[in-house]
Amino acid sequence: MQKLKYNRIVLKISGEALAGEKGFGIDQEVVDSIAEEIKEIRKYGISVAVVVGGGNIWRGRNYPQLDRATADYMGMLATVINALALQDALEKRNIETRVQTAIEMRAIAEPYIRRRAIRHLEKGRVVIFAAGTGNPFFSTDTAAALRAAEIEADVILLAKRVDGVYDSDPLKNPNAQKFESLDYIDILNMGLGVMDSTATSLCMDNKIPIIVFGLNQPGNIVKAALGENIGTFVKGG
Numbered sequence: 001m002q003k004l005k006y007n008r009i010v011l012k013i014s015g016e017a018l019a020g021e022k023g024f025g026i027d028q029e030v031v032d033s034i035a036e037e038i039k040e041i042r043k044y045g046i047s048v049a050v051v052v053g054g055g056n057i058w059r060g061r062n063y064p065q066l067d068r069a070t071a072d073y074m075g076m077l078a079t080v081i082n083a084l085a086l087q088d089a090l091e092k093r094n095i096e097t098r099v100q101t102a103i104e105m106r107a108i109a110e111p112y113i114r115r116r117a118i119r120h121l122e123k124g125r126v127v128i129f130a131a132g133t134g135n136p137f138f139s140t141d142t143a144a145a146l147r148a149a150e151i152e153a154d155v156i157l158l159a160k161r162v163d164g165v166y167d168s169d170p171l172k173n174p175n176a177q178k179f180e181s182l183d184y185i186d187i188l189n190m191g192l193g194v195m196d197s198t199a200t201s202l203c204m205d206n207k208i209p210i211i212v213f214g215l216n217q218p219g220n221i222v223k224a225a226l227g228e229n230i231g232t233f234v235k236g237g
Helices: 015-022 028-043 068-091 114-122 140-150 184-190 197-206 220-225
Strands: 008-013 047-052 097-101 126-130 155-160 181-183 210-214 232-235
Touching (some): 008 015, 008 028, 008 220, 015 068, 047 068, 047 140, 068 097, 097 114, 114 140, 140 197, 155 220, 181 184, 184 197, 184 232
Parallel strands (some): 008 047, 047 126, 097 126, 155 210, 181 232
């Protein structure tokens, strides 16, 4: 078996990515495709934890008339819906999976407990972290950075709708330039929309590298997990 670059990964999947071409809700073909790639990664013995966003169902910033904390809690519930959909797809492929939520809802998922999450990973189970950090005013990107630090992950795989980090939005600017690699401080100084500043700072403080890549290309999750040169690599100076 080939020598692995990463033994434990956190895969961050945005809600928008789960919506696929529909733009809203859950595209089952996308979920099935992600599940197939996670199954392939597990064949290499790589431990996989997943953090899911909720923007395909609810995006609080689109409702400024709502109290911010209330809107954020609603978004956390949306991530749980996505986590359960992904769990179902994985278990249909005979992959043992546990959903852990930062807000307790014991009827459908375990509460997040760090030691239990690590134990699941050691037993070869996929762990899906839902409900963000459990706190309003923090994004699911921050949740991914926090969980990666807590479970001592080797890398965060940031699956996006675009194939890397650009100097401007490539969906709006056809002349946008893609970065092959960046330092954490570049993201902060240039205000690049990769992760929010809290998440980026957490990764910088804990020296967790980030690979930003496009989810729309089949096989990209496996390639990123195996350390192949795709997307944009973010690290320290």
